[in-house]
Amino acid sequence: MKKSIDVVLNGKKARDLAKKEVLEAAQDKNKVGKHLGVLKIDSRIASHRFEAFITGYEGWEWEVIIARPSVSKELTVYSTTLVAGKKAIVPPLWVPWAERILPSDVQTWDALAYQSNDSKLVHSGLPHTDINNIEKLALWRERILSPYGKTETTKRWMKNRVGPRSKTKKIAKDICINCGYFVPLSGCLGQGFGACTNAFSPNDGNVVSINNGCGSHSETSVPQGAKYISKSKLFFQDNDVKMNL
Numbered sequence: 001m002k003k004s005i006d007v008v009l010n011g012k013k014a015r016d017l018a019k020k021e022v023l024e025a026a027q028d029k030n031k032v033g034k035h036l037g038v039l040k041i042d043s044r045i046a047s048h049r050f051e052a053f054i055t056g057y058e059g060w061e062w063e064v065i066i067a068r069p070s071v072s073k074e075l076t077v078y079s080t081t082l083v084a085g086k087k088a089i090v091p092p093l094w095v096p097w098a099e100r101i102l103p104s105d106v107q108t109w110d111a112l113a114y115q116s117n118d119s120k121l122v123h124s125g126l127p128h129t130d131i132n133n134i135e136k137l138a139l140w141r142e143r144i145l146s147p148y149g150k151t152e153t154t155k156r157w158m159k160n161r162v163g164p165r166s167k168t169k170k171i172a173k174d175i176c177i178n179c180g181y182f183v184p185l186s187g188c189l190g191q192g193f194g195a196c197t198n199a200f201s202p203n204d205g206n207v208v209s210i211n212n213g214c215g216s217h218s219e220t221s222v223p224q225g226a227k228y229i230s231k232s233k234l235f236f237q238d239n240d241v242k243m244n245l
């Protein structure tokens, strides 16, 4: 309790009035606990807090706002309500949808809002005058991938099925950079990534990192004339399963 709180607003009469208001609002004396204190809101306005015992509102408190004019000791109740106490369970701060959305939230039929300050993009810059430059540098696009965007893309791709820890890499005898079906991307991302063009690869049509790989590598170590498909290790033999019919 602060010493600077008005003595009238902090006095017995004010506390009794606050208790009466809370009991009236709660309509059940078992929902009201002890007086927790008085907080100064303004020189003539104070907040009285009481414990609240209401199912689903653990840690919440009753609050009665009481005021008085500067020339009078007459008390006026402004409001009586429930407010979250320090130990109350409350929802996290609201975050705009655009800042909460994850790549996995986007469905085929979704259209995302324009982001004018997307740090993963930079303006392509030069005026669209020379048709050769336009085609060579792809300047018909207003914005292109920024250095930050390239770094983020590289980190993300290296972690998922595009990168060297993919499932297909586990059975590969060699890596994509040495494969005839590997077509590097243009620009600096091409130093680390390319497209797989092998119809017999699970990665066909997808971006793969240079150190990814799969069992359909163009220079496969399975000898010519051997069984076309070298089966991976048997995990489960269903003949061994006994069924009670």
Ligand code: SF4
Binding pocket: 174, 175, 176, 179, 180, 181, 182, 195, 196, 197, 198, 201, 203, 204, 208, 212, 213, 214, 215, 216, 217, 218
């Ligand atoms: S076939 Fe396999 S090794 Fe070759 S580029 Fe595609 S994923 Fe890489």
